[in-house]
Amino acid sequence: MEIQYLLASIFLVVGILIYSLKSKFEKSRQNQKPQEDKIDLGKKINGQEKLIPISIYFGTQQGTAARFAKQLSEEGKEHGFLTTEVDLNEVEFDKEMKKGEFGIFCMATHGEGDPTDNAKKFISWLQEPQLSLKDFNFTVFGLGNRQYEHYNKIGKLTNNLLEKQNAIRCYKYGEGDANSTLEDDFIDWKKDLWNVLKGLIHPTPQGSTFKLVKSNKEEINFDQTPQGQFDFQTKQFLKAKYCQVVSITQLRQNQQDGSTLQIIFDTGREGIEYKTAMNLGVYPENNDEQILEIANYLGENLNTIYTLEQLEETKKAKMPFPSPLSVKKILKHFLDFNGQLMKNTLTKLAKISSEDEKVRNYLLHLTTEEGKKEFQQMVDEQKTTIFQLIQRNNIKLNLAQFIELCPRISPRLFTIASSNIKSPQQLEIADSLLIDDLSDGTQKIGLCSQYFLNIQQRLLQGESVKVRVDFRESNFKLPDDPNKSIIMIGPGTGIAPFIGFLQEREIFLQNQAQKQNEYILYFGCKHENGDFIYKDQLREFQRRKIIDKFYTAFSRDQEKKIYVQDLLKHNSEELFNLIINDKVVIYICGSTNMGNSVQHLIKEILIKYSNWSEHEAEERIENMQKQKFLIKELW
Ligand SMILES: Cc1cc2nc3c(=O)[nH]c(=O)nc-3n(C[C@H](O)[C@H](O)[C@H](O)COP(=O)(O)OP(=O)(O)OC[C@H]3O[C@@H](n4cnc5c(N)ncnc54)[C@H](O)[C@@H]3O)c2cc1C
Ligand SMILES: Cc1cc2nc3c(=O)[nH]c(=O)nc-3n(C[C@H](O)[C@H](O)[C@H](O)COP(=O)(O)O)c2cc1C
DSSP states (O other), X not given: OHHHHHHHHHHHHHHXXXXXXXXXXXXXXXXXOOHHHHHHHHHXXXXXXXXXXEEEEEEOSXXXXXXXXXXXXXXXXXXXXXXXXXXXXXXXXXXXXXXXXXXXXXXXXXXXXEEOGGGHHHHHHHTSSSOOOTTOXXXXXXXXXXXXXXXXXXXXXXXXXXXXXXXXXXXXXEEEETTTTHHHHHHHHTTTHHHHHHTTSOOOOOOOSEEEEEOOSOOXXXXXXXXXXXXXXXXXXXXXXXXEEEEEEEOSSOOTTXXXXXXXXXXXXXXXXXXXXXXXXXEOOOOHHHHHHHHHHHTXXXXXXXXXXXXXXXXXXXXXXXXXXXXXXXXXXXXXXXXXXXXXXXXXXXXXXXXXXXXXXXHHHHTSSTTHXXXXXXXXXXXXXXXXXXXXXXXXXXXXXXXXXXXXXXXXXXXXXXXXXXXXXXXXXXXXXXXXXXXXXXXXXXXXXXXXXXXXXXXXXXXXXXXXXXXXXXXXXXXXXXXXXXXXXXXXXXXXXXXXHHHHHHHHHHTOSSOOSOEEEEEEESOTTTSOTTHHHHHHHHHTTSSSEXXXXXXXXXXXXXXXXXXXXHTHHHHHHXXXXXXXXXXXXXXXXXXXXXXXXXXXXXXXXXXXXXXXXXXXXXXXXXXXXXXXXXX
């Protein structure tokens, strides 16, 4: 009994001590006290020598999961945790994911229910039998899109595999839908995260990550691999290469319904190798006028050079860009101030505007349930940007705050529309520009779309222009078996990879007396004489029998709309026979909606001609996908 009283008293004293230390910490943070205090405090609270880090691992293709991880890392620090965001490609899994450690996983799904490129090794490692993940603490948030067949497959898989490997769940699984409510799903999921973790690990105080220091040094050269710990997007940017643009021309017959640019790059000159139908990643730049306007607003001179200095050695803070670097280049290459507003940005901006109560309350209101409609309107109808919001509300902030506020620019992907066998020296893409008409009568042009439009003007003025690019593998590869026919379904810019395929067939047929297979192409657009891109080239392929069957759907050239799906339906018996005899590989490229309805149609055709049940038809399709007889690239 006495021991119990003694223990209770000790707990009470320790509790009071923790409480008083915690409030002292809060005050000390506000007063920006020196950091030695903070580390001592961490040790006392933890009662142990080593601080427990929380790694926020991410699997990302286009940067959203990396952005969520960064957000969690920043929030974690605000709650006093030792958090770091970690690219899954750069982890020694068995060394880092071990007893007593904490891992939060932000996992996007890509391709057709596949892991992102940077998470492939991790997912296959997790499937090894009997890893020693016992007592490794984890939680997972999945990023997916309900428009895809395998919704959040990788988020779910990561969660299940960690569980199966006996890791300990420290917080519930969550997932979000990029088609609608991704950020809200994320906010909802992480609501209790830090409080739950506080029950497991005692936080240790952390400060800000870096500071900007004016410098007299020269700017760094991106191509001379600067050293440092960079965030994911910046690391990707530094690994990419500059490639000369040869020409930018219009691919459509007229621009009544939009614009598609043919962009040709000089790969030969830079010694860059590519493969047919790979994805080209383009790193767009912000335009000079806007950069000047923002620099003026922030009270900065474009030519001022800054060095980034890390504030604390205790954590592996990631730098947002390499330095020394001029204000101009910081704004041009790294900060995305044109993209879709995130609620997280509003919250950060509210903190910056804490002295102006009206503005602060307005920004916070937009993040609440009551402000949801207004916020959605800003995003969907006005496409308001961070900078517009800052300007409209006359928010005063400095460059460092602006850097912390803006996400990094993510690369835009394009399916290569040329064959490396036919033209190893030149690479081509077809870019359908994204231009939205806004409710106030103005237009919002996508970042990369605007970038290429500007380059087109510069080329016309005789300027030589280079673009920073990298390459991603694609599932679009021609079958090894020369007897296999292929069906290519690619309306709009979905035609891109098939231009490369057809160029390769042209070369192949030059050396081949007899054809062993058929190339069947389905293409669709609005008007035969409007947005029929690559029209002459495709008709020429058809005339020379490089394409054996060419089906076209011009949706608005007659009263009743026709799409590629309608043509496929019309040819359903031919399609069924090819599938059932394993004689074909079907490729689908273009919009997600189109891809989904084509796949749905294939299922209906299988049911109709084989008398299979829906389940059997679905199984057959799944097998086709596994064997790479049905391959999709949808966006
Ligand atoms: C694997 C893959 C292959 C692809 N291949 C091709 C291809 O071959 N050809 C091709 O043309 N495209 C292709 N794409 C699509 C291409 O990558 C995008 O069209 C491109 O990223 C658009 O770039 P952007 O910078 O002009 O638009 P962004 O600026 O990225 O805008 C994209 C969308 O976000 C919205 N948005 C932007 N800013 C805001 C804001 N402030 N508020 C609210 N909404 C906003 C816009 O309305 C727009 O619809 C592919 C995509 C993938 C994933
Ligand atoms: C080419 C492509 C394929 C995708 N495939 C899937 C999928 O199979 N299942 C899914 O749930 N989401 C899929 N998505 C949606 C992404 O997971 C979602 O947009 C996510 O937010 C992307 O995160 P990231 O920017 O970190 O890569 C796909 C997106 C693209 C562009």
